[in-house]
Amino acid sequence: MTRGGIQSGNGAAQRFAAFISYSHADAAIAAKLQRKLEQYRLPRHVAALHPEQSADIGRIFRDREDLAAAPSLTDAIRDALAAAEALIVICSPDARSSHWVSQEIELFRKLHPDRPVLAALVRGEPGEAFPPVLTEGGLEPLAADLRPEADGWSLGFLKIVAGIAGVPLDTLIQRDAQRRVRRVMWITAGALTAMLAMGIMTTLAISARNEAARQRAEAEGLVEYLITDLGSKLDGVGRLDVMDDVNARALRYYDDQTSGSLTADSLNRRARILHAVGEIDIKRGDFAAASRRLNMANAITSDLVKADPDNAEHRFANAQSVYWLGRIAVHQDSFDAARKYWNNYLNEARALARLQPNTARSFEEMGYAHGNLCELEFDQSSDAAKAEPDCVKSLALMEKAARSDPRNPKTILALANRQGWMADIFEVQGKLPKAVAQRHAEAATVEQLIARDPLNIEYIERANLPAIGLISLYLEQGDIRAAEAVLTPAITRIDAAIKRADDNPGLRIERLRLAYYHGEIDRKQGRNWRRRAAQSAELARQVEAQFGSGLRQRTTAFDAIKRQDGN
Template sequence: MVAGQEEGARYRAFLSYNHKDGQQARWLHRRLEGYRIPRRLAGKEGDRGIVPARLSPIFRDREELPAAGDLSEKVRAALAASQSLIVVCSPNAAASPWVAKEIDTFRELHPGRPILAAILDGEPAQCFPPPLGANGAEPLAADLRKQGDGRRLGLLKLVAGLAGTGLDALVQRDAQRRIRRVMAVTMGALMMMLVTTALAIFAFNARAEAERQRAEAEGLVEFMLTDLRRELREVGRLDIMATVNDRAMSFYRERERAAGSRGDLTNRARLNQTAGEDALTRGNLETALRFFRQAHTNSAAAMESAADDPGALFVHGRSEYWIGRVYELRQQWRLAEVHYRRFRVSTESLIASDPHNPEYMKQVAWAAIDLGNLQLNGARDAAAAQLSYREAVRWFTNAAQADRSDENTRLALANAYGWLAESYWAQDLRNDGLEARLRQHEIVSGLHEADSSSFEKLFRLAVADRGLARMLGNLGRAEEGRSFLSRAWARSGALTARDPSNSEWLLLRVFLACDIIFGKLGPPDNVSRAWVRSELRGAASTMRAQRNPRVAEFANCLNALGKGA
């Protein structure tokens, strides 16, 4: 007998569908039979016995049955020899007596075997064949629609149900496969670092070539600070980003040593800011603050020598912002306000100098977000925060319209809607809060659908999933909330598997674990409380080792866990 297959079960599953959905059924059949279970899971004990290495064969009628046979007898024989039943759900399937008969027959033959629903089109009330929900039965459902789980996560849900293994492990394996596709970006980054080193060495070998080399090297540094950095963030390679920063810093130090001057202070400040941002992502606030203060010193000096230069003002404003951000994370509200207000003054000067510049519009919007965060979390003035967040939404919308190719602006707009939802919720304006959350999720979901290999977009989508899950749970819409919670948990697992030290991703994992253990929705399907508690303790331990002060944000959850929850 094949590993993980019940005695007498020739087929891993029977695929039931209406012939009008034949194209999608063939796709699903091909993907399920072609899926390979991760080696570390195959052969282990699962929820349904030994986890198989493959899910084949899966029976699909209209392909395996000969035209000349007694179809009814052969279908019944295939159902009798199937370990599970997968129902491809659509309005076509819901109206099909043949699909309904297959469900009834399978239940009659195998009362205890699982039935899985693959939602292709329509809501459950419109797409589930009537026997699927008979007697209060609730089949495991994978929503293959774009607005649901999507094809990738939906397929993994079906695989987990058929194999009897955890969904999170499969999501992590899927993420690793996507990582291999983006390794070319990492290799390109390494090549850029080698080129930078070569340029830096060559720059001092020939005095006559110094100016040309300086222009080339600074152009390369500009690429490292913008396009390359953006690509590395998308694929979650903070380790390469830190090395890129170190190389660029070394280049400037060597230049300054040779020239006997401080060189380009604005670019030095930008490098300090990126190094600080990476340290912040690692949860090391002390190191981040040291880099941001160095950036502030350099950008202030650049401002003194070029007070009318918008570029120098822009960079100096960012120095103020980043110092304020560290103080905000430490919940040192007064110090954060000092730097955030200086940042706001700089953004007002920038937008006055060029009202149609989308980059300046975004800075005004971020200044409004910062003020809103101080009002909501520091002063506890949700009404004032609401006004600030609405201002941010307006400016981000203007910036997105001015530059429709900038995905980061739309991500920022989604973030603003998320904060706006929090301010509404704090005022018990629940309908407005839900509308803002749905708008946030719609934006991020569309961006992720267009670029599913981006870890940055995956993180933003998981955050939006969690926000909707909590809000729907509090509104009494538990089934919908649990669906979003399940997606958020699976996606956060893929993120922390990619980079176990990313403090933002770890914090999301912790918050989700606390939601599952102590929230209204409970654990998602195929997720045990014991595993969630283990994940919570592991993520919290890593953040403590980072000396991350944000541990205080979930201290109550950890204390409750220690009391036996």
């Protein structure tokens, strides 16, 4: 090794574009930042202004091995700092308290007083996240706030690139925007090509009666692809304007045809597409657009039912239309309108049951209909007694559906959901033994699915719901031993699943909920529960560091653990 750089295999001194200093708790973010920086290429016209450097950012140094046992910074770390053109400090409460991070900042400034020190804030406010040595003497580091509520990852990352490369930030932002637009345009080009292929297939279909039916089915299937698979891709790059254009083009396929040319099956398919588009609108929070789509679908399915009231498929489609209109009403707190729609859904489910008696689908639709009314009453009034009759009917119907189609996972999961709702009803009413019995029934139902597919992560995550419910009920009854008997195997199962799928945020959330109850049981048993609470809080911080503080699946487990740790 040389003091000016790290000796490479061919004898040349290895230099680094930047050295990343971070605490162990922020290792995942540091690794991600290193990977992204080493993959990034400067825009061609920007790189041309700096002929002394290539378009690549260059090598980034990141190392944390063997520091825990070392009395001071290792020679490798010292040499890497000497060879670094810039220092990036991952700032968080953990970094602020890290002895090693402070030492690395001090040594880098001593070796390179004129080179940039870049602060990347990932957790906490600056006052609780910046190491004191970073701002001592009034020094203000170049800061990039990677927190979702601030710069976010994209803009914060570009600030770091600009600081390392010494180029204008505005230029990089413009280049990044152009790259995103090009990506979306490629996707859009694929959509338009698919639309053209759809038109060609439809034209060819006219040449023969039998061929027409097949070609129409293929064309309409392609329309569904545009709304579903392609739609999710456009959603992923944040181009809702392009998504709206694709939706409009797909629906125009039907609008350009006279209503008389569309068969009942084609109209039914168009209604399904409108359902899918309306569901996407609801997810975006655009309830006005969703209402327009779903009212169009309802008009189609209502006409189909009027024209052929004994057609089970038309009844089923109309049931979906009124269900989604009811769901919009719930989102808008229009509970009277929701009740009207969902009573209509119940009527359609009854009609389907008359047309297809004693079938799994009929039982399911009736079960869903009564379940909707149960949830509506419970959520609106919190009156368990009023909600209970529909909940009881829904559960009985889902039990029939499961007996009729015992190999259908969707049906089994629907049954488990109804059992969970009944447990909630009983618990609110203070009927704790009945609530416990329902939680056991729910757990047994999910275990059926796990027995068929033991490695299915979705089933294992779902199995934690009745486990948590039972633990809570047992603690409420003062039966700590029973609560612990449920907790221990639940933790074992979740931990084993996390080893197989350590990137699954849902599993991590369920593990946090178990950690909270572990602390509660220790507290009630007189054990060292404060240590357990502190461990749970650290686990919560690790989950947030790995998956981000804006987890969609974030639950009250985070806040409960923080309260527990603070008591």
